[in-house]
Amino acid sequence: MTLDIARIREHTPATSELIHFNNAGAALSPTPVQEALLQHLGLEQRIGGYEAATHAHPQIENFYSAFARLFNCDTDEVAWAENATHGWNTLLHAIPFKSGDRILTGQSEYGSNYLAFLHLCRLRNVHIEVIPNDANGRICLDRLTAAIDNNVRLIALTHVPSQSGVIHPATEIGQIARTHDILYLLDACQSAGQLPLDVNALGCDMLTGTGRKYLRGPRGTGFMYVRKEIIGTLTPAWIDLHSASWAAENTYQLRDDARRFENWESFVAGKIALGVAVDYAMEIGMEAIAKRVGYLASCLREQLSMVNSISVHESGEHLSGIVTFSKKDETPQELQHRLQSAGINISTSKLRSNVLDFGRRGLGDINRASVHYYNTEEEVERFCQVITAT
Ligand SMILES: Cc1ncc(COP(=O)(O)O)c(C=O)c1O
Structure with missing residues (x-):
């Protein structure tokens, strides 16, 4: 199997119903x-x-x-x-x-x-x-x-x-x-x-x-x-x-x-x-997976960075498929719930679970969107449209 996204998404039936950007929580299992x-x-x-x-x-x-x-x-x-x-x-x-x-x-x-x-x-x-x-x-x-x-x-x-x-x-x-x-x-x-x-x-x-x-x-x-x-x-x-x-x-x-x-x-x-x-x-191949996850995450970071009300919390060269951010006018919980109603799964990383890291970085609760290779550029675009539509 190569990185045949159409076939991979066929093996991942929920991708026709929702945008799953909570892969760092639990990814969608393929049919096999x-x-x-x-x-x-x-x-x-x-x-x-x-x-x-x-x-x-x-x-x-x-x-x-x-x-x-x-x-x-x-x-x-x-x-x-x-x-x-x-x-x-x-x-x-x-x-x-x-x-x-x-x-x-x-x-x-x-x-x-x-x-x-x-x-x-x-x-x-x-x-x-x-x-x-x-x-x-x-x-x-x-x-x-x-x-x-x-x-x-x-x-x-x-x-x-x-x-x-x-x-x-x-x-x-x-x-x-x-x-x-x-x-x-x-x-x-x-x-x-x-x-x-x-x-x-x-x-x-x-x-x-x-x-x-x-x-x-x-x-x-x-x-x-x-x-x-x-x-x-x-x-x-x-x-x-x-x-x-x-x-x-x-x-x-x-x-x-x-x-x-x-x-x-x-x-x-x-x-x-x-x-x-x-x-x-x-x-599929771990190299190909890593490349695609990295690519989709960079698209997501780039598009989110262009939204005034959003701050993306990571930068630098060595970044994963996990994108963390905060939105000025919505709490992380409000945003997560609004997106879920629109068929988009993300999650919230809480200060209480990250006392060491968030304490030192001066962060409270934040949002986390995590992409996988079965996600698409179109999903990234749709996500950014919905996130700004308030
Ligand atoms: C980096 C990291 N380590 C460990 C765990 C714990 O995994 P588990 O819930 O399977 O014990 C998680 C779960 O989110 C994690 O993200």
Whole structure:
């Protein structure tokens, strides 16, 4: 499949009904993903859940091989997670921190990720240090390097923030982490499915994400990547009969692949469907997807910038498909509701969820429009017409 927009939109039936610019919230799943999901749920209903899982073993395993292709890693470095936050917490709590260890993170860290750090500080007496952004809203690499000392155990960062349109320099950060031999955890929640991701080029040790955003998978699905060399150094905070084997009455053995971070019970239909979503994205091509998302977002930014009553909150060279803005004469909530009545989905990023980033940038609640490759130039134009028609 090439980037055949007409065919892609046929696979995305809601595009004939509405303009979906909330892809950073949850993108629209393509028909093959929806079919895979429903097919497995149907099989569970017809023959039983355990029997269906046995029958669908190859499709379940495809989850691992699809992500291995997407990230250029091995299948035993991939694990299922029910969502990105669960994956993030699972890996964070598996790191053998000692009291006084430091974690370096960025200002635009996702809210739940930052709460996980705060909780870890309370539980394990580690310290967090927030590296500020530079003038373009990207993490300042000089400040990051300057903050490194022997106590830094982890660099943990969101690649593409949820609430701002920048792309952080994840590869450069990987080089810094490698140079100083520091663990590197990357949140690829918004970048997976939007940008090509090669874990070797990124230099990350661990990566987490969710299925429902740019990968176009179902809700309630997620994934982790863990570099083979470090799996044995990470101890899951909880285990079960899938992540460990019960060798004798009082002994057990942890799995030696990334599945030591999984639970036995999972959303099997979702796992299969997310594998199909990854295949779908790979068939289109991650380079082509990234190019089109970048192009549509730049059209949107350009047109919004020409509207007097609107301020666009991001600028610079390294921008994602997420466009954040405020409108003078309407609150973010009013604008979101008005657009929804006109068949246009966007979202509102709230100060309460982004205390760190918005606090430092002096922002309150703002609007977020996030485009995907199945959107069109015509939709961007229509969006800008409706937004100014008050
Ligand atoms: C950058 C980023 N990280 C993590 C998350 C959390 O993902 P989940 O809701 O799947 O836990 C989100 C969700 O919006 C996100 O945008």
